[in-house]
Amino acid sequence: MSKKVRIGNITIGGGERIAVQSMATFKTSSEKALTQAVALYRAGCDILRFSVTDFEDAKAFGKIKKSVNIPLCADIHFDCRLAVAAVKGGADKIRINPGNVGSENGIKEIAAAVKAAGIPVRVGSNGGSIEKEFLDKYGKNEIALAESALKEVALLEKYGVYDIVVSVKASSPALTVKAYEYVAKKTDYPLHIGVTEAGTEYNGVIKNAVAIGTLLFRGIGDTIRVSLSADPLREIKAAKAILSAVGKESYGAEVIACPTCGRCEWDCMAFAEKTERFLDGVRKPLKVAVMGCVVNGPGEARDADIGIAGGKDCCMIFVKGEPYKKVKKEDAEAEFFAELKKCIP
Ligand code: SF4
Known part of the structure; x- marks a missing residue:
């Protein structure tokens, strides 16, 4: 069984209810993002992620939190200073991508900020951005995808962070399933599962349903996101349908x-x-x-x-x-x- 991790007002892992996630499609500091957040919250989104592209975005979490009562996750690519700013801005969780987070010093800075705020980090490895070291060693396969994430997990642990969620997504359901099976044997941190760059609604839902369904039937996965090139409200609807089909619980x-x-x-x-x-x-x-x-x-x-x-x-x-x-x-x-x-x- 996976470890429990607290994210804002919910807990994932350790047999808790599978949380449904989505991501805002508008710039985080914009009014449109706020309106979208409220719609996703009302539709039953449990955890909502926002990209942090500048310091205005990092500051916006506090304002959004006044309108929605769900944990908000800050998605960080490349710039660790933005992660630190998002934590100060009120984010309940930070997502980093091992393929582009940069130096060990950057991780150290993020670790200090999340520990002080008592919030978790998702280490989200993606098939399209596997760290070069692992690509060279293993090629583009499940081991490279998973080991890239696990290296970042070990670094966070080195700096005292133990509230971690892991994801190892690929755009192929087969590679996604293999990567999660591999990583589930190596760690007991809760797993955020789903297919990345899955495509437009029809194909994307099928790919996600195959991968997420297979993994959940095998007892792997604590929170899901059905990534679609579509309105994120469709992601929530699809996620609930998948969870109902798997028989996890009735989602309505x-x-x-x-x-x-x-x-x-x-x-x-x-x-x-x-x-x-x-x-x-x-x-x-x-x-x-x-x-x-x-x-x-x-x-x-x-x-x-x-x-x-x-x-x-x-x-x-x-x-x-x-x-x-x-x-x-x-x-x-x-x-x-x-x-x-x-x-x-
Ligand atoms: S319930 Fe069965 S028999 Fe009746 S119309 Fe539907 S498929 Fe045909």
Whole structure:
């Protein structure tokens, strides 16, 4: 089991709930970043990261923290002075990349700042920026990716930092999985898992789901980020869907729907999508089924809390697989959504 690490008002590792992370896409000191942070917080983001590109960004954490009640992580590339400034500015965690953090002196400075503030550091190694020493020694593989991170971890420990989170991401799910399996054998620090540069939403979600799902099924991973070239709100939605699919815990309402077949006599797919939109953001665990036919639908979706199955002229609302109410097709949406409203707070 991994070690527990406290980040602001949450704890990750040691069997704690898997935390969902995302990253703001606007300049940290901008109003847009603040607005985005609030939206991500409301959507259920547990830890939110911001790039720190200058001292204005480093100072912005305090202001953002007044609007959101989740830990904020400062993402540092190249300049250790910005890490120190971000800690002073109110960041709850610092992320450094071993491939570009620079000298041992820089690490020493960061270590002194985080120890004084009592905040953790994520050592985040990426396939695209592995330290040259390890690339030369191993080539671009899981060992280079993981050892690059582990060297930085050892340096932080040398300067007295033991609240550490590790990530070893690649853009290939296969390399990502191998790197995390390797690093999980070498350290008991909690692991932040995900695929980096995964791509646009469709492909990116698939790559992340494959890697994150595989790792979580193997008991590896304490916090996840589904990196996507898309609105970060989509990352939160995807992360929750992956965690629900893995069965870690229910991350809110879930719609199950049949693929339909020749027995289907209504627009089941459109209805399922509408239902998903209706339930978007509902945190209460609720399994809702939208099924193509009354003959097989209710039975096949017996494990759903509530569901609807379409017929030629009418639809059947069912509860735990048992018929509850027959409604006219044209009233189906209003009737079903009224029943759903009764189930959610
Ligand atoms: S529930 Fe009915 S429509 Fe849907 S796949 Fe099964 S048999 Fe076909």
